[in-house]
Amino acid sequence: MMALKTAMALAAGILLAGCASRYTPTPVATNFPTTKQAKLQAAYHWGVISDNIEKSIVAELKKSPPRPVFLNEAREPTPFQRALTTQLTTSLVNDGYAVTRSPAGSLKIDMDVQAVTFTANRPQYRYHGERAALASGVWVLSEIEAPLLAGVAVGAGAWDSYDWFNAQFAPGATPRTEIIVTVSVSDQFRYVARSTSAYYVADSDRILYGIVDPEPDEPKLTRLFKVRGDM
Template identity: 70%
Template sequence: MALKTAMALAAGMLLAGCAARYTPTPIPANFAATKQAKLQAAQHWGVIADNIEKQLAAELRKSPPRPVYLSEPKDPNPFQRALAAQLTTSLVNDGYVVSRSPAGSLRVELDVQTLTFAADRPQYRYYGEKTALAGGVLALSVIDAGVGFNAVTGVGTVDAHQWLNSQFAPGETPKTEIIVTVSVSDQYRYLARATSAYYVADTDRVLYGIVDPKPEEPKITRTFQVRGDI
């Protein structure tokens, strides 16, 4: 028994010694698990506009009311054009005076930054599995962000499984993301600002102004055999 205890202590000390106390650079660590919305329809753009308007309105109420003017970017892509139109609608419906001229108005500016990450990004998934138990009873085991539970039921397990997983977008983790920033300012300062990030379906990249280069056509090499004297 004493030998086993000594061996266990030695193994613990050995493992503790493997963890470096000092490193020249920080050790990479994961963030806590979070969720990020994936844009897959024009209706989602309206949801973004409404959410942005609510954030801006909360800040604008702290200052005396003034008309606002929406400054659209030059040559807007389909997403930017739709976002500007839907944000204008949200502001008008919320009682704000949206001016057609910048004179005497607060300026609302849209900025959309597109990002392309590596195509082989880590693929983390929500786990919800159906397990058959004795007597035809099914158990639904769910693990979400480190929290696990088992739901045992005889009827409707398939529906429960689909319901629990429906909040997660299908397919692989997109390589495309956008950062949307909307600012309200006058000539001296920012009065309100909202920034948010979203996944974008890789098949819809062109809607966000991302034009991928066409693949180069393979070069054709021909070999000629020369016969006879030159």
């Protein structure tokens, strides 16, 4: 019986391989390996972004002789851009860098925030499986390669491993809004440092990142009638 199952599996594999097209007019669409991308949901998260940007910039600035820096803020900054510029200024000053109020003779720090909108109802991929209670305070996640049991008592209660296991995932569907943040440090001749990163944005907070959705079209309340014949 086992030999029969093995032979059938091999035959199925050969059949599937034979069905694969050897030539296509365009590349076959495939998925990227699973990755994670942070979702911005609070002003505190903006500070985390600022700290990461400052660390990457400082690492590059240390490779050259020290020079003052000037943060070139946008003429009409969004709430996000204003906060990021303020927090980055604070971090650089606290780290001992000379942040000038004039661009003359300074390295210029430019910040570009590109907001992009994808289609609604994007899929959200998480761990496959559902929780089931084995006993009071003991849970099992089914349909996972190595079922994870929880029954660790913490204080007067039990630790629900299902919630712990999924706490890393942002609630709700995958946002359709993302931002790409690029910070550049340059003089009139070259780029000294550059940092680019992407983040999810809560769709309800789009206005904070400069995305203004158009007003819905109001229904027309008037109707035209064409009169024919003599009155």
